Amino acid sequence: MINSRLLCWFLLASSFILHPSSFLRADGGTVRLSQRAGGYQVTVFTAPTPLRTGPVDVSVLVQDADTGQALPGAEVTVRVAPAGRGHTATVYPATTEAATNKLLRAALFELPEAGRWELEVAVQGPLGPARVRCEVEAAEPAPRWPEFWPWAAWPVLVILLFGVHQLLVRRAARPQNAGRLSPGISDTRPR
Amino acid sequence: MWVPGSVVFLLPLFGIAVRLLSSDCGLRIADCGLKARPYAPAPSGRVPLPLVPVSSANPQSAIRNPQSFDLLRVPLLGRFLRWRHARLALQMPLALLAWALIYDGLSGPQVGPLNLAGVLPWIHWRGLVILGLLVAGNFFCMACPFVLPRTLARRWLPRGRSWPRWLRGKWLAVLLLVLFLWAYEALALWDSPWWTAWIAVAYFVAAFVVDGLFRGAAFCKYLCPIGQFNFVQSLASPLEVRVRDPAVCAACRTKDCIRGRDGIPGCELGLYQPRKAGNMDCTFCMDCVHACPHDNLGVLAGPPGRDLWHDPARPGVGRFGRRPDLAALVVLLVFGAFANAAGMVGPVLVWRDRLQTELGLRSPLPLTSAGYVLALVVLPLLLVGGAALLSRRWGGSSASGLEVATRYAFALVPLGFAMWLAHYSFHFLSSYEAAVPAAQRFAADLGWTGLGQPQWVCACCAAVAGWLPRLEIVFLDLGLLLSLYTGYRIAVAQSPRLSRALWTLLPWAVLMVLLFLTGVWIVLQPMQMRGTLQG
Numbered sequence: 229m230i231n232s233r234l235l236c237w238f239l240l241a242s243s244f245i246l247h248p249s250s251f252l253r254a255d256g257g258t259v260r261l262s263q264r265a266g267g268y269q270v271t272v273f274t275a276p277t278p279l280r281t282g283p284v285d286v287s288v289l290v291q292d293a294d295t296g297q298a299l300p301g302a303e304v305t306v307r308v309a310p311a312g313r314g315h316t317a318t319v320y321p322a323t324t325e326a327a328t329n330k331l332l333r334a335a336l337f338e339l340p341e342a343g344r345w346e347l348e349v350a351v352q353g354p355l356g357p358a359r360v361r362c363e364v365e366a367a368e369p370a371p372r373w374p375e376f377w378p379w380a381a382w383p384v385l386v387i388l389l390f391g392v393h394q395l396l397v398r399r400a401a402r403p404q405n406a407g408r409l410s411p412g413i414s415d416t417r418p419r
Numbered sequence: 420m421w422v423p424g425s426v427v428f429l430l431p432l433f434g435i436a437v438r439l440l441s442s443d444c445g446l447r448i449a450d451c452g453l454k455a456r457p458y459a460p461a462p463s464g465r466v467p468l469p470l471v472p473v474s475s476a477n478p479q480s481a482i483r484n485p486q487s488f489d490l491l492r493v494p495l496l497g498r499f500l501r502w503r504h505a506r507l508a509l510q511m512p513l514a515l516l517a518w519a520l521i522y523d524g525l526s527g528p529q530v531g532p533l534n535l536a537g538v539l540p541w542i543h544w545r546g547l548v549i550l551g552l553l554v555a556g557n558f559f560c561m562a563c564p565f566v567l568p569r570t571l572a573r574r575w576l577p578r579g580r581s582w583p584r585w586l587r588g589k590w591l592a593v594l595l596l597v598l599f600l601w602a603y604e605a606l607a608l609w610d611s612p613w614w615t616a617w618i619a620v621a622y623f624v625a626a627f628v629v630d631g632l633f634r635g636a637a638f639c640k641y642l643c644p645i646g647q648f649n650f651v652q653s654l655a656s657p658l659e660v661r662v663r664d665p666a667v668c669a670a671c672r673t674k675d676c677i678r679g680r681d682g683i684p685g686c687e688l689g690l691y692q693p694r695k696a697g698n699m700d701c702t703f704c705m706d707c708v709h710a711c712p713h714d715n716l717g718v719l720a721g722p723p724g725r726d727l728w729h730d731p732a733r734p735g736v737g738r739f740g741r742r743p744d745l746a747a748l749v750v751l752l753v754f755g756a757f758a759n760a761a762g763m764v765g766p767v768l769v770w771r772d773r774l775q776t777e778l779g780l781r782s783p784l785p786l787t788s789a790g791y792v793l794a795l796v797v798l799p800l801l802l803v804g805g806a807a808l809l810s811r812r813w814g815g816s817s818a819s820g821l822e823v824a825t826r827y828a829f830a831l832v833p834l835g836f837a838m839w840l841a842h843y844s845f846h847f848l849s850s851y852e853a854a855v856p857a858a859q860r861f862a863a864d865l866g867w868t869g870l871g872q873p874q875w876v877c878a879c880c881a882a883v884a885g886w887l888p889r890l891e892i893v894f895l896d897l898g899l900l901l902s903l904y905t906g907y908r909i910a911v912a913q914s915p916r917l918s919r920a921l922w923t924l925l926p927w928a929v930l931m932v933l934l935f936l937t938g939v940w941i942v943l944q945p946m947q948m949r950g951t952l953q954g
Contacts, residue, residue: 276765376892376939379893380936
């Protein structure tokens with residue numbers, strides 16, 4: 229025999245059934261490169277993960293390669309160009325102001341299109357100049373609504389079922405109550 | 420995207436729904452444990468859905484269902500909670516942690532992810548509090564370390580004054596909460612261990628001074644922003660400290676639960692257990708449990724949100740519908756949930772930075788402040804006020820707009836809870852490892868090398884699990900449904916006809932859906948990973 233409590237649990241559990249159906253990676257940051265260049269250890273992070281067309285964050289951690297000490301005085305620029313089209317590069321300064329974590333330098337910019345992109349990070353600091361390069365793949369902007377709408381929309385079904393149920397129940401009760409609600413419904417019912 | 424196989428699970432659900440919808444049960448049906456008589460299936464064998472409470476011969480005994488789950492009857496855990504010094508035992512380790520946090524915040528590196536004060540309160544404590552409220556109740560207030568010094572010094576403190584009558588309400592707490600929410604964003608508290616440490620110090624001092632001078636847990640009841648947050652969110656929690664058998668209380672002549680006995684204080688917040696309804700203002704201190712000579716108090720389970728559906732005169736609280744200060748607190752926490760989360764998502768930050776550049780501002784502080792005034796004052800006034808006026812007009816209510824807004828504001832509690840839950844659980848579940856290197860660094864600074872070298876990789880670079888956004892949306896879904904159901908219950912209780920009740924509900928339902936869609940949009944945006952190296 230099914231009771232109402234079991235039903236509530238069943239409805240709740242059924243909402244989780246769809247859970248493991250697919251995966252999507254959101255913004256978390258990815259280490260693209262950690263490399264020694266000159267006297268520096270340069271680590272480059274990108275966000276979002278996976279990298280997609282749209283606003284992106286390239287953050288750079290510059291450390292003294294020997295001591296591991298972060299070097300806050302170093303100037304950092306990020307040069308971005310579509311792979312094989314270096315002449316169209318854009319250079320963005322990576323600044324402490326743009327980074328929430330003040331150990332890092334961040335450049336925030338819009339990545340205009342999907343595909344492979346070259347990142348070149350130039351460091352000018354107390355240990356001299358240095359450059360590191362890497363390539364990243366940018367995906368199309370995430371079409372999130374098509375993927376997520378069932379997760380946001382299922383309450384509509386619950387509301388409809390509840391509404392239909394209320395109508396049926398009230399219709400069945402109409403002869404006794406003449407279309408009025410149960411007299412037991414009270415906003416101030418004692419506990 | 421659905422896996423096709425998952426659809427199979429919808430078939431039995433559909434079958435059950437059809438059976439329920441074709442049920443011939445009338446209005447006198449069971450609802451969420453509220454029935455007074457033993458469960459008896461309809462003659463057709465069909466099972467009725469919850470509808471509305473029926474008038475029963477003895478509604479009190481109906482609610483205090485002796486079959487309810489009682490946390491105090493759970494082996495070991497129940498015994499521990501019934502132990503008179505259980506609260507102290509929980510407060511001590513948290514106080515040690517708080518003092519470590521203060522020490523590190525004031526003397527450690529001033530970079531959030533490297534410092535205990537930048538990680539523990541903003542990732543772990545907030546996440547655990549909201550998850551605790553979801554699965555249990557207001558257990559943080561029970562273990563609150565800030566009131567420990569005044570508890571230990573209780574016998575030497577004067578505590579003779581009454582809290583000023585003109586301050587007895589939540590307005591001061593509302594102001595403090597606005598200040599706290601604004602400061603969190605404007606002063607980047609999450610990235611300032613120094614500020615975080617001083618806030619903790621201020622909490623210890625304020626609790627000690629206020630409760631040292633005034634009777635009745637005035638700090639918790641009238642001032643503490645964290646306490647107000649917990650009180651409001653715990654209205655949607657499943658557990659509540661309440662009477663097991665009302666008949667025992669009816670025969671009780673000593674009323675020790677409110678008066679205290681043998682050195683055990685009664686409820687300092689004035690919550691008289693036989694008439695208590697809901698978790699509002701309850702700190703789960705268990706004083707009433709220990710004081711009751713009849714062992715008639717438990718931590719009982721019930722449907723989440725049940726206390727929002729009715730509005731009885733609550734001891735120490737009054738009727739929700741006559742407490743505009745409480746409603747203002749609720750509205751602030753609902754809109755604060757969305758404002759707090761929106762302040763961390765990519766598009767909002769990009770928009771703010773762009774506007775700052777266009778306006779030539781040197782600091783984002785004016786824009787952040789203006790945004791918070793808009794989100795916490797202007798929008799709530801417009802949206803809640805507008806919904807109240809439309810609701811009153813369409814429903815033909817004789818109540819004033821303020822009265823309508825005050826009562827219906829409580830229907831928004833589950834949605835606000837859902838947004839806090841989605842947001843804080845995101846940070847907790849995606850960044851919980853950040854505590855490891857901060858603790859290793861703290862220990863190493865003190866000369867304890869047993870924890871090893873800091874594993875900084877734990878403080879950054881963790882990819883967010885794919886199921887997390889879905890879980891967040893499910894939280895919002897459930898919050899929306901519970902808010903809509905609560906609004907429906909309030910509407911049908913106040914309007915004699917269903918059609919009028921639905922018209923009354925409509926503006927509030929639209930507001931709830933708008934908030935829900937805002938929450939879903941926030942969840943789908945890139946979120947700043949505060950408290951981590953990537954933040």
